[in-house]
Amino acid sequence: MDDLFSPRRRLNSTQGEIRVGPSHQAKLPELQPLPSSGGQVVTENEELVWRPGVNDCDLLMYLRAARSMAAFAGMCDGGSTEDGCLAASRDDTTLNALNTLHESNYDAGKALQRLVKKPVPKLIEKCWSEDEVNPSDRRIGDK
Numbered sequence: 001m002d003d004l005f006s007p008r009r010r011l012n013s014t015q016g017e018i019r020v021g022p023s024h025q026a027k028l029p030e031l032q033p034l035p036s037s038g039g040q041v042v043t044e045n046e047e048l049v050w051r052p053g054v055n056d057c058d059l060l061m062y063l064r065a066a067r068s069m070a071a072f073a074g075m076c077d078g079g080s081t082e083d084g085c086l087a088a089s090r091d092d093t094t095l096n097a098l099n100t101l102h103e104s105n106y107d108a109g110k111a112l113q114r115l116v117k118k119p120v121p122k123l124i125e126k127c128w129s130e131d132e133v134n135p136s137d138r139r140i141g142d143k
Contacts, residue, residue, distance in 0.1 A: 066097035069119035096121040
């Protein structure tokens with residue numbers, strides 16, 4: 001028991017001692033087979049949404065073009081230059097551009113043609129009605 005608390009043993013553990021043997025190995029459970037699908041087609045939940053081989057320079061040029069289109073669309077909707085810049089700088093705009101690039105099989109020209117039709121995604125806040133956004137306001141007014 002005294003050996004567990006010896007200064008020499010503690011010193012060895014801080015000097016990179018590699019412990020080998022069955023008592024120092026991870027115990028892995030047996031591999032469990034996949035459950036039976038019961039006649040249904042089993043699909044994976046994951047979907048590849050990014051191809052890491054895309055050239056960084058090409059990606060930056062594509063994102064700049066997508067943001068420019070969003071800025072122009074923001075100004076054309078009766079907004080100011082600031083509205084256009086806000087539309088271009090939103091995370092939604094970048095995410096929309098990246099999703100469109102993926103859906104276009106990483107063909108930047110094809111993706112930009114699709115973005116011309118809808119450069120700015122529908123804002124998340126505008127997906128819900130005023131009552132859905134602030135249900136507590138309605139309840140407060142009812143009292």
